[in-house]
Amino acid sequence: MPEGRAFAPQFASARHRDETAELGMWVFIATEILLFGGLVLGYFVYRHAYPDAFVAASKRTDILIGTANTAVLLTSSFLVACAVNALQTNARVVCVALLAGAIALGSLFIGLKAIEYANEYRERLIPGVDFAFGGSLANGVQLFFVFYFVATLLHALHMLIGIGVLGALALLLRKSSNTRRRTALHSAALYWHFVDVVWIFLFALIYLPGRSGG
Amino acid sequence: MIHWRPPLALVAAWLGLLALLALTVTLAYLPLGAFNLVVALGIGATKAAIVAALFMELWHRGARMLVFATAGLFWLSILLWLGLMDFMTRT
Numbered sequence: 601m602p603e604g605r606a607f608a609p610q611f612a613s614a615r616h617r618d619e620t621a622e623l624g625m626w627v628f629i630a631t632e633i634l635l636f637g638g639l640v641l642g643y644f645v646y647r648h649a650y651p652d653a654f655v656a657a658s659k660r661t662d663i664l665i666g667t668a669n670t671a672v673l674l675t676s677s678f679l680v681a682c683a684v685n686a687l688q689t690n691a692r693v694v695c696v697a698l699l700a701g702a703i704a705l706g707s708l709f710i711g712l713k714a715i716e717y718a719n720e721y722r723e724r725l726i727p728g729v730d731f732a733f734g735g736s737l738a739n740g741v742q743l744f745f746v747f748y749f750v751a752t753l754l755h756a757l758h759m760l761i762g763i764g765v766l767g768a769l770a771l772l773l774r775k776s777s778n779t780r781r782r783t784a785l786h787s788a789a790l791y792w793h794f795v796d797v798v799w800i801f802l803f804a805l806i807y808l809p810g811r812s813g814g
Numbered sequence: 815m816i817h818w819r820p821p822l823a824l825v826a827a828w829l830g831l832l833a834l835l836a837l838t839v840t841l842a843y844l845p846l847g848a849f850n851l852v853v854a855l856g857i858g859a860t861k862a863a864i865v866a867a868l869f870m871e872l873w874h875r876g877a878r879m880l881v882f883a884t885a886g887l888f889w890l891s892i893l894l895w896l897g898l899m900d901f902m903t904r905t
Binding site for chain 2: 619622627629630631632633634637638641644645648649663670675677678681685686689691789793794796797800801803804805809811812
């Protein structure tokens with residue numbers, strides 16, 4: 601886009617551009633919902649087929665790290681929402697600091713997830729790599745862990761992309777801000793919050809079942 | 815030079831989300847049978863609604879934005895409903 605123009609020629613105004621960007625993000629999020637939705641459909645189909653095995657497998661996940669990571673991610677979303685608000689009120693330096701905080705929390709999430717994966721490798725719970733689970737429930741437990749690894753790895757990939765996007769925007773905003781960058785941050789924030797929502801449901805499906813029964 | 819303060823709505827949403835997280839983990843340890851899953855998904859949906867309404871700013875948006883935002887949920891419900899109908903009713 602040439603210098604001196606705040607918005608591309610197809611838009612009537614900067615506001616028109618911003619609303620188009622927001623609608624576009626929601627369309628993109630709809631496709632993402634269906635991507636994770638397919639996984640969740642598979643989860644329910646196999647949970648219905650192997651109810652006892654899914655509960656037993658769920659009990660083997662690390663509720664402590666899972667809960668801590670949920671709190672970390674919810675807090676990072678809060679920081680990103682605050683960063684958007686700060687930039688709208690022209691507190692650019694605060695916005696960059698809040699983004700740095702969100703990136704740090706996102707990285708902490710990835711770090712804790714890596715520790716969790718390492719523990720699961722040691723407990724021989726990774727299907728196709730090293731899986732050993734005795735008893736009649738082994739097949740269903742293996743299916744649970746296939747879902748677990750595919751879903752959490754796909755989610756972690758989204759986190760890494762989100763961290764990269766937030767980092768690039770933080771670097772740009774550290775120098776200067778304009779309405780285009782403000783809109784870009786708003787779009788990135790929508791993506792980050794969506795990834796947070798995905799985790800809210802993964803947490804409920806992966807970590808919470810099987811905690812009550814003996 | 816810090817004149818900016820976080821809006822109360824965002825702070826309340828964040829604290830509410832953490833409280834719901836504590837609640838859902840606590841309730842998961844109570845023996846409620848099949849209701850454990852219902853409670854977990856219900857609280858999850860509440861948390862998602864708070865994130866969508868306040869963090870994603872849908873609360874302040876008009877009907878057109880809401881249609882775009884809920885389109886994904888509409889298609890997801892078709893996917894889960896038609897997808898699961900066969901498996902849940904097969905004998």
